[in-house]
Amino acid sequence: MTAALQIDGLFKRFGEQQVLTGFSLQVARGEVVGLLGPNGCGKSTVLNIICQLMQADAGQVQLMGQPMMEQSAHAHARTRIGYCAQETALYPDLFPQENMHFFARLYGVPAAQRNARVADLMERFNLIPYAATRAGLLSGGWQQRLSLAVALVHLPELLVLDEPTVAVDVEARMDLWRLIEGLRDSGTTILLTSHHLAEAERLCNRVALMRGGKVVAEGSVPDLLARVPGQAVAKVQSQDPQAVIQRASDLGWPVRQHAGKISLLLPQPMSLREVVDALDGSKVSAVSVDPVTLEDAYLELVDLKHRLC
Numbered sequence: 001m002t003a004a005l006q007i008d009g010l011f012k013r014f015g016e017q018q019v020l021t022g023f024s025l026q027v028a029r030g031e032v033v034g035l036l037g038p039n040g041c042g043k044s045t046v047l048n049i050i051c052q053l054m055q056a057d058a059g060q061v062q063l064m065g066q067p068m069m070e071q072s073a074h075a076h077a078r079t080r081i082g083y084c085a086q087e088t089a090l091y092p093d094l095f096p097q098e099n100m101h102f103f104a105r106l107y108g109v110p111a112a113q114r115n116a117r118v119a120d121l122m123e124r125f126n127l128i129p130y131a132a133t134r135a136g137l138l139s140g141g142w143q144q145r146l147s148l149a150v151a152l153v154h155l156p157e158l159l160v161l162d163e164p165t166v167a168v169d170v171e172a173r174m175d176l177w178r179l180i181e182g183l184r185d186s187g188t189t190i191l192l193t194s195h196h197l198a199e200a201e202r203l204c205n206r207v208a209l210m211r212g213g214k215v216v217a218e219g220s221v222p223d224l225l226a227r228v229p230g231q232a233v234a235k236v237q238s239q240d241p242q243a244v245i246q247r248a249s250d251l252g253w254p255v256r257q258h259a260g261k262i263s264l265l266l267p268q269p270m271s272l273r274e275v276v277d278a279l280d281g282s283k284v285s286a287v288s289v290d291p292v293t294l295e296d297a298y299l300e301l302v303d304l305k306h307r308l309c
């Protein structure tokens, strides 16, 4: 079956800065894909190109098998995608329903369907108690919720979410996760970006990691975990870090360093006692052992500076 979204070889330069260097990615129908990468690596640029808000210098985007770069496809493509941008696109002086009606009209929802569509989203997103609150006065979490509802008002074939839970509190984040999980479980195709690795782990069927303007690794979370050269991670504190690094290297354990902390990639799960014994003589003052997480895979595949041996 053709992919919902097929992106091939995107290049984009801003002045002297080459931001995208051959970005390719596929999203299957009904799949939730997370695009992760450091600040400024080009995630929003990719989404803006998909949503036709920006043109690539080269490359192709196809939605449901149809190329989107052709001028004639512009207006049409936008009506087929629901986009929650990194900065909210809501009209602050309008009430939630008015925001939805505005975008429903903009994206060509027939007048006869608008009232029912808006009423349904107000209910599904629990927005009814906020019907008399102007969008600009809603809390950050509720604005995100309303943005998500607005992005769905024209029944898009693809939902594109740029950091959907940025700057919201823990409770609002959990709420938004449940909403997005509900959309996923009902078959909505979603491409999202996030800096929140637990969010990607929870919501996404597949994750793509970006570095240097392109995807450097992609797969399901277990696929990416399997690319970490270790079965578990020991975080070690010591008065003699060099001794730890030397000893781990003698044992053949890869050593990583993040924010001054040493992590050792263990060949198999081990108890604290086994790790301390193996590091005998390295003046270990604290140690923890945890299973490998998406954060370890991200650091391993995206942030290459931290590899010590």
Ligand SMILES: Nc1ncnc2c1ncn2[C@@H]1O[C@H](COP(=O)(O)OP(=O)(O)OP(=O)(O)O)[C@@H](O)[C@H]1O
Binding pocket: 014, 017, 019, 037, 038, 039, 040, 041, 042, 043, 044, 045, 046, 086
């Ligand atoms: N319209 C523009 N004009 C000039 N430079 C731009 C423009 N849009 C983006 N950039 C630059 O392109 C690079 C990539 O930006 P982009 O917003 O795509 O990154 P990002 O991965 O979404 O980052 P973040 O995680 O911080 O949201 C940045 O260096 C940014 O300054």
Ligand SMILES: [Mg+2]
Binding pocket: 043, 044, 045, 086, 162
């Ligand atoms: Mg961004």
